[in-house]
Amino acid sequence: MSDKYVIDKIYLFEIEDDESEIIHNSLVKLDRLACGLNYLSWIVDIYQQKLVEIEPLKNVRFSMGDLPSMHNVPGIPLGLVECAFHWYAVTICNYVKLVGWLASLDSVGKAGRGKFINEYINEVVPTVKVFRDKIAAHFALSAEDPRGRDNPAEKRVSMHPSLSLQNGVVYVTPLVFHTGPSDGKAESESDSLQPWSLTKVHAELVERYPNLHVIKTVPKG
Numbered sequence: 001m002s003d004k005y006v007i008d009k010i011y012l013f014e015i016e017d018d019e020s021e022i023i024h025n026s027l028v029k030l031d032r033l034a035c036g037l038n039y040l041s042w043i044v045d046i047y048q049q050k051l052v053e054i055e056p057l058k059n060v061r062f063s064m065g066d067l068p069s070m071h072n073v074p075g076i077p078l079g080l081v082e083c084a085f086h087w088y089a090v091t092i093c094n095y096v097k098l099v100g101w102l103a104s105l106d107s108v109g110k111a112g113r114g115k116f117i118n119e120y121i122n123e124v125v126p127t128v129k130v131f132r133d134k135i136a137a138h139f140a141l142s143a144e145d146p147r148g149r150d151n152p153a154e155k156r157v158s159m160h161p162s163l164s165l166q167n168g169v170v171y172v173t174p175l176v177f178h179t180g181p182s183d184g185k186a187e188s189e190s191d192s193l194q195p196w197s198l199t200k201v202h203a204e205l206v207e208r209y210p211n212l213h214v215i216k217t218v219p220k221g
Helices: 021-054 078-104 110-124 127-136 152-157 198-206
Strands: 002-009 013-017 163-168 168-170
Touching: 002 078, 002 110, 002 163, 013 021, 013 078, 021 078, 021 168, 021 198, 078 110, 078 127, 078 163, 078 198, 168 198
Parallel strands: none
Antiparallel strands: 002 013, 163 168
């Protein structure tokens, strides 16, 4: 007898582990991706807690990554935190798309599967997906997309120092760039890239996905 697994608690998507290789391996992959996502959220959460100890909230409400204390958190370099956002964005998009694919197997015909998956990921993690597409998976600046989906402002912001501190929480891509017309190109803005907090996004997704959770343990020191 096969087991059923809830893969989305909000939509009540279920998948039956019928012992076929593709389904079983997909469920294992979700578990392993979740392990990495939980750990990345834990790293950033610890960084935020330690940062508040160094720089009390009363001293700063907003900083664009130039706060000296952001570079001096013991054991967690700022570069690791920025990479955590990149790794999280790529991994969570893979996770959500795989859930969408599994959910579509019994409810959507093959022809409509791609549309279903795209609509699902754009609903669940829209802000993170844009960050993944234009920065985390490949920088808009160096992607050289022949279809021209990255405008000049998005290319510029993909190279900008992207972390900010807001009320003790680290966010990514907090600024909007505007470029004027040049070299025959129209004005552009990077407003498709919106700020997001890794720990806040993860906490929201914990309510949706059974194998995501918030690690509470804080190491000493």
